[in-house]
Amino acid sequence: MTLTLVGQAVLSGILFGGVYSLMAVGLTLIFGVMRVVNFAHGDMMVWGMYLAWLLATRLGVDPVLGVAVCAAALFLLGVAVQRGLVDRLGDAPHEMQILLLLGVALVLENSALAAFGPDPQRVRSPLAEATWWLGPLFVDVGRLVAFGVAVALTGALWLFLRRTDLGRTMRATADNPYAARVVGADVRRVYATAFGIGAACVGAAGALVSPVLPFAPGSGLAASVTSFNIVIIGGMGSLPGALAGGLLVSVAESLGAVFLAPSMKELVSFALLIGILLFRPAGLFGRRP
Amino acid sequence: MTGGGDGAAATAAARTPIRGAGRWLGLAAALAGLALLPAVLSSYAVTVCILIFLYAYLGQAWNILGGYGGQLSAGHAAFVGVGGYTTTLLAVHWGLSPWGGMFVGGALAAVLGAIIGGLAFRFGLRGFYFVLLTVAFAEVCRIVVLNTDALGGALGLYITFTGDPWQLQFRDNRGYYYVALGLAAGATGVAALVERGRLGAYLVAVREDEQAAEALGVDTFRVKLAAIVLSAFLTGLGGAFYASYLFSLQPNAIFGIPLSVDIIIRPVVGGAGTVMGPLLGAVLLAPLAEAARTYFAQGGRAGLHLVVYGLLLIAVVLFLPRGAYPHLRAWRRSRGGR
């Protein structure tokens, strides 16, 4: 019986891992291209969730379809934050960047709090509430769909980076911004796009998660911590690292939930972050910042 | 945060004793004025002042690590919590007066600071890694306390009001006023001593360029550790006052991120790495903080003041990166020629 539980946890973990990977991919992209740590990452996700919720409750749009809208909206937010704020920092010391994005995080989280209240919400979605049976294990269709869409989006991003001009320019800029400028890359545009895409990723992740888990404005911090955990394990700036890390952390968390009380879940997340920060590997695949 | 603080002013003051004496007189006058102020203020105004002094104090304590040291801690609430809970538990279970208990609380907070700093600096964490670590530690403390019934759990701890000064309780607001004023003045004195002395010079050097500092004989690990331990100790003391003044300890409030934000925003706005910065910041932010306390706290407007704090942080970073005080000082210098 425990084996089934464990198997179930692993399966759920893998399925949810797609979303985690998507979140982490967004964060790692922003860091990889611009060396900016997006402290507001989790809070952007929260807005993705609430946007999906608004679409579902006010317009009856299923969140899976709403993913596109959420991604687009968060893309614009990301571009605005980069162009309007981060860009103005120029060569300022890192502490300024940290404080700036902390400020953005505060604004995002608490405006959600003021707008929607502190109580958890969830989106009712027929698609999300179905379950299929796979032998002794059940598959949460919501999670399965989330997994599928997340993988598709990540794949699309991969293609974008490999095959399109802008994507290649982005990778070049990530590698060496000075040289990229020298060969004529519009670095500001690259930065804005990267931030936008990073925000879009996490906005899409939020939309995908909204029917699966209850969320509240306070979820922002947890989402940020999870994203940081994944990205630091996988290597800051490494896309494959974010993917692998997302699955790893999701399965670990899922197993943890089987054996630990729910209140401990948050604790484990933070304790994990402390451990990862102290013993951080150079990344499974990536480079050190 | 790139300013050299009042270092240049310190060396200038050392060379002009008359001007130096003038500054001491000015300081004495200011303190005397503040001491006499409650006589003419309403009880409400006294409350506002108490909070200004409290946050000026906490901000000054943070300033030593975050301003001079340049190590941004977003988890200082953990030290407030440790100080507050320790003091309260000692008073409730062992009848130890908070006047003594606060030092135990401060010491325990210092131990936590040593742990965080020891780990962080040993493993070379700085910048955003350090911020994350401090947030993580504060949240771990919060969750642990929240889930430990022996520490009051989610309900927290309540102190019965006796109005006994030995319990750091006063029937008259003004008692708290003077304690808070003493704390704020004391912390400011400590900050001034740090700034003018070797620790301050070393902290700033480490902030500017750690390797260059190492090459000049600075034990950067010990310097940073000293800063976090001192900062944590002072903050823990403040936690004792916080507990005594508010009468209730809620883990989410006293260990939570909003309090950490409250602590750092005053020095950042006022001028991190300067002695006057946290004081100026506390005064500047008082109206907003008051509005938050009285209007925003209830109803659906909870958290609005944090939105404003966030906007303020953004504005300061973009337009006044060194905070209000250095810009004020530069403006005065360009006008009056110091």
Added chain:
Amino acid sequence: MSAAGAVLLEAVDVRKRFGGVQALAGVTLAVAAREIVGLIGPNGAGKTTLFHVLSGFAAPDGGEVRLEGRPTTGLPPHEICRRGLARTFQIVRPFRGLSVLENVRVAALVRVSRAAVATRRAREILARVELADRAEQPAAALTLGDRKRLELARALATEPRLLLLDEVMAGLTPVETDRMVALVRRIHADGVAILLIEHVMRAVMALSHRVLVLSQGQVIAEGPPAAIAGDPRVIAAYLGEAYVPEAPEPGPC
């Protein structure tokens, strides 16, 4: 070598590897208390790496470093500085947010704990390096030549017995170079031994009692400046075998 004084610094068979590159392949050298020793060699020879090892910024993979007879291998930079070895950096690193005086004061604090005394010492040092008139200026506002002197002043303020200068002439005009050479001579005359990495040959030749040539992580030649200039191994290292005047016999490396 008694005219040069007692041996101050010894490096014995120092090795350092970075990934696939053997940066130092067994370097042995000594600097005596009254010497100025020049360290030259083509780019990539390992000179700055050697400085990192000597000053504690890198731990060697093999070999030993001794300062006044006591091993310093593996000690942190600040401890080595306290023991009397100071260094400058190839790319100068002033504390940009501080004034010139404050920069030097930080360094002086390693010897005196009272800030006021440190400030006084800092002023004296600034006077010695002819930066006194810039004392209150922000370090970021200095010209390159002045920044180099500030870097030197800071190192001096730690009261070293031995000073490691890493390309302190680089980027200076000929006039500035001459001033710097004079300054280095004065510092040496005050009793500080000096080991300097330099590419500006006239400075090396003018200052050094002895010159060491490093190439590919090893000392390939050692001797008085004049002898080094004509040494076929040195010419081969810098310019290639084709430029050596006589047909060379197969050398040791």
